[in-house]
């Protein structure tokens with residue numbers, strides 16, 4: 001009988017002990033969680049992912065969309081030889097060659113009977129392999145079905161890189177030109193003969209244009225040049 005009276009008290013005491021220690025434990029866990037979150041967000045800011053530098057040489061097939069004008073671009077990036085090539089097939093349109101040298105000379109030409117060529121002299125050469133350095137990390141986003149880290153290089157480009165493979169997947173210029181990377185062949189090099197601008201690029205005529213008047217039809221590099229000229233590239 002005595003036991004029966006005491007027991008509920010003990011039980012109640014025990015229960016309240018348990019419940020208060022549970023509260024204490026929960027509180028502690030909560031504090032730990034808050035602290036951990038704070039620490040990890042500080043850590044995340046300190047070592048947020050950096051864009052992978054471009055390989056010194058690669059070939060990419062790019063799908064480009066500029067306000068609904070579509071093109072396929074063969075990009076041959078060749079840093080050791082100081083050259084970069086965009087061979088641009090506009091949809092049901094011109095095949096355009098955009099050849100850039102690291103000394104700042106660029107040639108834009110066709111290889112058909114129209115024999116068009118324009119050249120330009122820029123202050124800067126081709127993009128450096130580390131041209132994305134200093135870009136601001138924006139977090140992760142799924143693009144074209146690939147989970148990507150996303151960066152923005154001020155006023156110039158949004159750049160999406162596959163989280164797992166570190167390959168570029170997508171980028172968008174501030175002009176709205178949108179690029180989707182279809183292939184990415186690291187180490188591929190275009191044979192030297194293909195880097196020769198046609199003879200009519202060197203004929204004496206009024207083909208030397210300064211950049212402001214240089215309208216390369218649906219050209220791919222234009223925004224890059226503008227971006228560089230705007231001084232936003234910090235190259």
Ligand SMILES: *[C@@H]1O[C@H](CO)[C@@H](O)[C@H](O)[C@H]1NC(C)=O
Nearest residue numbers: 065066067068069070176178
């Ligand atoms: C191209 O971009 C435009 C927006 O500028 C969009 O409406 C259109 O669907 C895109 N086309 C393709 C084939 O991605």
Ligand SMILES: *[C@@H]1O[C@H](CO)[C@@H](O)[C@H](O)[C@H]1NC(C)=O
Nearest residue numbers: 101102103104105106121197
């Ligand atoms: C830059 O290099 C290319 C390729 O060698 C050449 O055709 C061009 O004339 C050079 N430009 C200058 C300004 O030296």
